[in-house]
Amino acid sequence: MTRSLRTARFGAILTFVLAGLMVGTMTVRIPALTDKLGLTEATVGALLLVWGLGALVTMQSMRGIMARAGSRTVLRYGGPLTALSLLGMGLAPNLPLLLVAAALFGMSFGVVDIAMNAQGSTVERAYGRPLMNGMHAGWCVGAISAGAIGSLSIAVGLSFTANLVLVALIALPVIIAIGRTYLPEPPASAGTAAKARKRMPPVVYLLGAIMFFAFMVEGTVADWNGLYMRDTLGAPEAIAALGYPVFEIGMLVARLTGDRLRVRFGVRGVMTVSGVATAAFFTVVLTATTPLMAVSAMFFVGLGVATVSPMTLSLAGTATDNPGPAIAQAGAMGYAGLLLGPVAIGFLSDATSLRTALGIAVVLGVLIAVSARFLPAYRSLPTHTPERLSEPELARAA
Numbered sequence: 001m002t003r004s005l006r007t008a009r010f011g012a013i014l015t016f017v018l019a020g021l022m023v024g025t026m027t028v029r030i031p032a033l034t035d036k037l038g039l040t041e042a043t044v045g046a047l048l049l050v051w052g053l054g055a056l057v058t059m060q061s062m063r064g065i066m067a068r069a070g071s072r073t074v075l076r077y078g079g080p081l082t083a084l085s086l087l088g089m090g091l092a093p094n095l096p097l098l099l100v101a102a103a104l105f106g107m108s109f110g111v112v113d114i115a116m117n118a119q120g121s122t123v124e125r126a127y128g129r130p131l132m133n134g135m136h137a138g139w140c141v142g143a144i145s146a147g148a149i150g151s152l153s154i155a156v157g158l159s160f161t162a163n164l165v166l167v168a169l170i171a172l173p174v175i176i177a178i179g180r181t182y183l184p185e186p187p188a189s190a191g192t193a194a195k196a197r198k199r200m201p202p203v204v205y206l207l208g209a210i211m212f213f214a215f216m217v218e219g220t221v222a223d224w225n226g227l228y229m230r231d232t233l234g235a236p237e238a239i240a241a242l243g244y245p246v247f248e249i250g251m252l253v254a255r256l257t258g259d260r261l262r263v264r265f266g267v268r269g270v271m272t273v274s275g276v277a278t279a280a281f282f283t284v285v286l287t288a289t290t291p292l293m294a295v296s297a298m299f300f301v302g303l304g305v306a307t308v309s310p311m312t313l314s315l316a317g318t319a320t321d322n323p324g325p326a327i328a329q330a331g332a333m334g335y336a337g338l339l340l341g342p343v344a345i346g347f348l349s350d351a352t353s354l355r356t357a358l359g360i361a362v363v364l365g366v367l368i369a370v371s372a373r374f375l376p377a378y379r380s381l382p383t384h385t386p387e388r389l390s391e392p393e394l395a396r397a398a
Contacts, residue, residue, distance in 0.1 A: 005127065008123050008183045009127070009131065011178040011181025012116065012119050012135055012181075012182070013134065014138065015116045015119070016135050016142065017138040017139070017141050017145075018142060019082070019109070019113065019139060020139035020145075021142035021143070021146050021167060021171065022167060022168070024143040025163065025167045026051075026086065029153075032154075032163070039095070043095065047098065050103050050106065051102045051105060052335075052338070052339040054102070054106025054109075055107065055110035055113070056335055056339055057107060058108075058110035058114075059110045059113070059114055059335055062074075062111065062114045062324070062325075062328035062332070065328075066327070066328050067325045070118075070324065071116070071119040071182065071323075071324055072182035074112075075179065076182070077111075079112055079175035079176070080172060082111075082171075082175075083171040084108075084168070084172065085107075086167065086168040087169070087172075088101035089101040089102060089105055089164055090165045091165065114327060114328045114332075117132075117317070117327050118323045118327045120135045120313075120314075121316075121327060122183050122184075122317075123183060125317070125323070126183060129263065130259040131259055132259070133256075133307055134256065134258075137252055137256050141252065149167065153166075185324065200329050201320070201326075203375070204320075204329050205330075207316045208312070208333030208334060209371060211308070211309050211331070211334030212333050212334050212337035213337065213364045214309045214364075215334045215338040216340070216341030216361075216364050217278060219338040219339070219341040220360070220361050221247050221298070222244060222342075224349075224354065224358060225243040225244055225298065226243060227240075228354050228358060229291055229294060235295075243295050246296075246302070247298040250298070250300060250302025251302040251303070253303060254303045254304075254306035255306050255307060255310065258270070258306065258310065261307070267311055267372075271372035274304050274305060274306075274307055274308050275365045275372060276304075276369045277365070278301060278304040278361070278364070278368065279362045279364075279366050281297050281301045281303075281304060282361045282362050282365060283362050284297040285301065286358060301361075308368055309334060312334065316329070316331075344360065345358065345360065
């Protein structure tokens, strides 16, 4: 294994870490943001919607861009723009400018998210073995770090502005520096850019649907778990807040082991078990009689759902010669679930109850398990060898 490939793998993982750190920093300091600008809960909801729509818009437009430019070029521009837009959110003095900054942050993150997954696919195909779960573990590390830094910032009295500016100024030079580590995509056949504007192979849409289900579960846990623990189970605020970090720890553990499990048991086997485990343990959350039981079950929900989205993105990257357009299509479908899931829970909870509405996560787990049975029997990754990437390209990547 060449030094350039090891460097590229490290750069891809670090990109996931930085992305998780920047997005996590924004979310964990939302209470401080409401204090800074006197925002209502409805306004915070609008702010998050603007951010999510910004990300979704760019994700939907990435197929042609990825085919023409490739993940390396896109990341070299999108990464610094994400850090700068986070800086803009931290410095925004009023709501109108904050909304503009949030839209830009969402749009630049949407670009980075698709491109870093395409770069991850390029790296794992060069290695010839699954690596995507390990890269997504980097996201978990970044998100957990954001929580730790946020808690420390609160303890020492750093404001929302100071916290975001600090993280942005740390992330900016690092993400510029690792731009040199990215690999170019393997040579694509003629007409790749034109093909990217046409329909993808059917399996890409199936993978996008499975990712949609998984991200709906993740979004549901992130946005509604704390409220469910507090208002339905009667947990104290401190206990209710533990549900999501415990869920993230479960995801981190699963992603650190997911690539080895995939090699041993295959995609369909791992994804089927993941769906069943998600449904079963979320049922435990909904039927728990104590907050401690529910919080404990959240670890296993995270363990269950964690490997689904990395595997779908990895497999999408093997569906065509150039991984970027297929990952852009599957990713856009998946992130729609992250955006729409919490909204659907809100409407259902108004019509019924929050416990009943959260039952949709059980259904989603079943859908993941059933859909996985329709996937081809992936046993190995299509690969490109370092020799197909020219020596000057590899030297620059190092």
